[in-house]
Amino acid sequence: MSEERKQVLKVENVTMQFGGVVAVNDLNLEVNEGEIVAIIGPNGAGKTTAFNVITGVYAPTNGRVYFDGKCIVENFPHGKMKKLYKGENAGAYSHATEPTPDALTKMGMARTFQNIRLWKSMTVFDNVLIAKHLKRTSNLFSAAFRGNRKEEQAQREEVLKLLEIVGLTDVKDELATSLPYGKQRRLEIARALATQPKLLLLDEPAAGMNPQETQELTHFIGEIRDQFGVTILLIEHHMDLVMDISDRIYVLDFGKLIAQGVPAEIQSNEKVIDAYLGVVDDAENP
Amino acid sequence: MSLVRTVLPYIISGISVGGQYALIAIGYTMVYGILRLINFAHGDVFMVAGLMMVYLTASLPLYISIPLMIILTVLIGFTIERVAYKPLRTAPRMSVMISAIGVSYLLQNLALYITGGLNKNYPAIPWISDRITVLGMETTRVTVITPFLTILLVVALVFLINHTKIGMAMRAVSVDFETSQLMGIKINNVISATFIIGTFLAAVGSVLYFTNYPGVVPTSGAMPGLKAFVAAVFGGIGSIPGAVIGAFIIGICESIIKGLDTILIVNGAITEQIGLATFSDAFTFILLIVILVFKPTGLFGEKTTDKV
Amino acid sequence: MIENKNRKSAWIAFVIVLLFLALVIVLDQIIKPTDKMYMLLTVLQKGSVYALAAVSMNLLNGYTGLFSLGHAGFMLIGAYTYAIFTIPSTARDTVYQYYDAAIRISFPEIFSGALGGFGTVLGVALAVILAGLMAALLAYLIGLPVLRLKSDYLAIATLGFAEIIRAVFQWSKLGPVTNGSNLLKSFARTSTFKLNLGGSTVSLSTFVPVLIATISITVIVLIVNSTYGRAFKAIRDDEVAAEAMGINLAKHKMISFVTSSFFAGVAGATMAMVLSIAQANNFKSAMTYEILLMVVLGGIGSISGSVIGAMLFISASEWWLRGLDSGSFLGINAPGVFRNGFRLVVFSVAIMIVVLFFRKGIMGEKELPDLFRKRKKAPVKEAAE
Numbered sequence: 016m017s018e019e020r021k022q023v024l025k026v027e028n029v030t031m032q033f034g035g036v037v038a039v040n041d042l043n044l045e046v047n048e049g050e051i052v053a054i055i056g057p058n059g060a061g062k063t064t065a066f067n068v069i070t071g072v073y074a075p076t077n078g079r080v081y082f083d084g085k086c087i088v089e090n091f092p093h094g095k096m097k098k099l100y101k102g103e104n105a106g107a108y109s110h111a112t113e114p115t116p117d118a119l120t121k122m123g124m125a126r127t128f129q130n131i132r133l134w135k136s137m138t139v140f141d142n143v144l145i146a147k148h149l150k151r152t153s154n155l156f157s158a159a160f161r162g163n164r165k166e167e168q169a170q171r172e173e174v175l176k177l178l179e180i181v182g183l184t185d186v187k188d189e190l191a192t193s194l195p196y197g198k199q200r201r202l203e204i205a206r207a208l209a210t211q212p213k214l215l216l217l218d219e220p221a222a223g224m225n226p227q228e229t230q231e232l233t234h235f236i237g238e239i240r241d242q243f244g245v246t247i248l249l250i251e252h253h254m255d256l257v258m259d260i261s262d263r264i265y266v267l268d269f270g271k272l273i274a275q276g277v278p279a280e281i282q283s284n285e286k287v288i289d290a291y292l293g294v295v296d297d298a299e300n301p
Numbered sequence: 302m303s304l305v306r307t308v309l310p311y312i313i314s315g316i317s318v319g320g321q322y323a324l325i326a327i328g329y330t331m332v333y334g335i336l337r338l339i340n341f342a343h344g345d346v347f348m349v350a351g352l353m354m355v356y357l358t359a360s361l362p363l364y365i366s367i368p369l370m371i372i373l374t375v376l377i378g379f380t381i382e383r384v385a386y387k388p389l390r391t392a393p394r395m396s397v398m399i400s401a402i403g404v405s406y407l408l409q410n411l412a413l414y415i416t417g418g419l420n421k422n423y424p425a426i427p428w429i430s431d432r433i434t435v436l437g438m439e440t441t442r443v444t445v446i447t448p449f450l451t452i453l454l455v456v457a458l459v460f461l462i463n464h465t466k467i468g469m470a471m472r473a474v475s476v477d478f479e480t481s482q483l484m485g486i487k488i489n490n491v492i493s494a495t496f497i498i499g500t501f502l503a504a505v506g507s508v509l510y511f512t513n514y515p516g517v518v519p520t521s522g523a524m525p526g527l528k529a530f531v532a533a534v535f536g537g538i539g540s541i542p543g544a545v546i547g548a549f550i551i552g553i554c555e556s557i558i559k560g561l562d563t564i565l566i567v568n569g570a571i572t573e574q575i576g577l578a579t580f581s582d583a584f585t586f587i588l589l590i591v592i593l594v595f596k597p598t599g600l601f602g603e604k605t606t607d608k609v
Numbered sequence: 610m611i612e613n614k615n616r617k618s619a620w621i622a623f624v625i626v627l628l629f630l631a632l633v634i635v636l637d638q639i640i641k642p643t644d645k646m647y648m649l650l651t652v653l654q655k656g657s658v659y660a661l662a663a664v665s666m667n668l669l670n671g672y673t674g675l676f677s678l679g680h681a682g683f684m685l686i687g688a689y690t691y692a693i694f695t696i697p698s699t700a701r702d703t704v705y706q707y708y709d710a711a712i713r714i715s716f717p718e719i720f721s722g723a724l725g726g727f728g729t730v731l732g733v734a735l736a737v738i739l740a741g742l743m744a745a746l747l748a749y750l751i752g753l754p755v756l757r758l759k760s761d762y763l764a765i766a767t768l769g770f771a772e773i774i775r776a777v778f779q780w781s782k783l784g785p786v787t788n789g790s791n792l793l794k795s796f797a798r799t800s801t802f803k804l805n806l807g808g809s810t811v812s813l814s815t816f817v818p819v820l821i822a823t824i825s826i827t828v829i830v831l832i833v834n835s836t837y838g839r840a841f842k843a844i845r846d847d848e849v850a851a852e853a854m855g856i857n858l859a860k861h862k863m864i865s866f867v868t869s870s871f872f873a874g875v876a877g878a879t880m881a882m883v884l885s886i887a888q889a890n891n892f893k894s895a896m897t898y899e900i901l902l903m904v905v906l907g908g909i910g911s912i913s914g915s916v917i918g919a920m921l922f923i924s925a926s927e928w929w930l931r932g933l934d935s936g937s938f939l940g941i942n943a944p945g946v947f948r949n950g951f952r953l954v955v956f957s958v959a960i961m962i963v964v965l966f967f968r969k970g971i972m973g974e975k976e977l978p979d980l981f982r983k984r985k986k987a988p989v990k991e992a993a994e
Binding site: 405523 | 670676754755758760761762764765766768769770772773775776777779780781782790893894895898899901902905909948949950951953954956957958960961964965968
């Protein structure tokens, strides 16, 4: 890894507080171009919340997110939160930029969901084709009266190509929800790739998979990075997968970052082991 | 002083109308609290109660026909739930709402068939429809009784919900449908009880409401029904005190708007009628939209969030 | 290859539609008002109005998943806009009996002055389009605050707006424009639409509403099958996923709402044209409910279903079940039971049965051509094996 790599994502002092509960506390993380970075941590550590902040589902309570060098999300404790705020860096920011998720997707971020969210009434092909909608240049009129025939045709061909790559060509006309679980996960990734992202965010892509499926997925994720040149940030509980493919790992516990580093460092980090195995008495491990 | 004297009669009749709306609104809010369903047919059940009263009093004395009407109305409410809503328990919410609209359509057409589309004169009920003088204004006795009776019934209902077993079950179901089912609460009984209470109150409300109006037609229930629903939303749907307060506010506002031209003329703000009374119904919906935009959960509603 | 197949079926559909329109013109000539079959023309006229209304509602409720109950309000806007801009100057003072008419423009008059008969057609067409545009404009303004609301709250808010629109149009202070609570009449209506062909007149009273509905529904079909239509369906199936895949929810919901309302406005204009009156009091929430029931009857999420649903609804309530109201039905004579209103009772029971037991309606989410395709596909598969 060279140090000149461009930074794709930078999360700066992000705190997410719901009412009085701090779900993510002063999170800082960076993802560089071409990397696969994992966020791990016990259940309820705030991983998915962090994802939702990065992708614009939640506006953070405080902090900033940079994407491709630009500040895309920023917020500071105001309104009701002014009094309630329990996090750090309270005075550091003074602007509120809260784009909706679709705007971030257009900038080049795409995600999958922990509990698969495919469009149920549609075929595999249509599921991917709709993800191309944001690339259209046609307005309602030209689309309705088929002034966009060329664009539509090109998009259809791209989708076919994409389905070929992810190995879903043979089921392209089937209903998305009729696919077996593993293929549904693949389809979700294909759908995200159809938006041509720079950064792909995968929320527990191996959830509910058996060891063999997990291994296939590990391989698949590596392939995607190489073929599409995307940067990947993922949340995962399967440690084999994480340790196999991640360039770097961030560990969250109770909303706070407790460790970061390459897989080997994380595996031997005491704090991480404590967080996962639980500590009987904090005094024993100063 | 003249302002008070011109506005007061409208406020008094508004409180009375508000009380009638409150009795209907409770049915909406309780059903929504438990089933998350806008029971569009509720207003029509109210109309049917009015019609049954017309037909029953034609051949029976009042002391039999009033209780009989209430029992029959409750029976209708119970049957509607069992026939039109229960089979759709697992269906999407939109299907149940459509079913409710279908029931409303059916009840209105049935009423149209039976009455032949004619206005049916509501029977005069002795004592409560007598004219009396309060604070120097002439009005009917029912106008004065309504708010007190409403509050009495609401207090009784709140007691029932807070202190009886079925009331506790209702509260549990409205918080979490599935968990209460797992905890052994007989969901169907709770839902039936909700409909029985709701239609009982609507039946009582119909006596109070129609006494002040010349008669009943098949569409009589639609507007009061919608307004009562708006009252329930206004107060925060699912909350009984909210529905009652919402209903009183809507009743008073509506009544004042009906007389706004006169009030403004008497007080010298305008010189001629400008037809603001046209908006007495629409105002309810303006209120609804304002509250939905600025506080979507109503005055006393709880906040809900979607999980991603 | 897929593209070719699609183009071919599009051509087939186009030819069928042309044949249907030609048939309507022929029927319009051969059926006389005294004939028993005259009901067929009435059903075609009213049915096409309701078919358009139902399809435009389906675009919103069925395809985008936005449960809106404001349709009658937008139809009202359409009906009034159309009526106001086609009342001839000679009739204006009789129509606006109690008011001093404020809008003194009649599109058919303006254009027929310069262009003759073609000008009248152009004027009527422009009035219909303006009717749609007014409804769309209002939908945009209403949509800004309302479209953020979720399911049933959206339903009740749009229902409320429809009631507000109705009240505003009946307000006496707007009398010079809307004629207050009095009805509008004497404007360009279908019964006066005729074509003079070398001495003989061709009646267009059924053809015009059918044509307007056909063109409008075709446009809706094109939208539904375009990339925007797919985006609408994505929003219906899963809003969160749609937003994450770059579909701007606010924008697309607005597009769907405005488009649906535009066609509701056109349907309202056509309704005024067919009924030859426009009165605010006819556009109550009951009308919205009826249209919704047509959509449900045909199948939520199916355009051809909505058309079939509307046509069935109108045929049954206006024609086939008439006997239930007038003493004898299917040979049974029972004036005591079969009297005024019984038809609607039977009809609403039938609708409840559909709602409860055939929840998918007649078509489900399928379209008419799908039914033919299925049959063709099966043998092909066997042959391949």
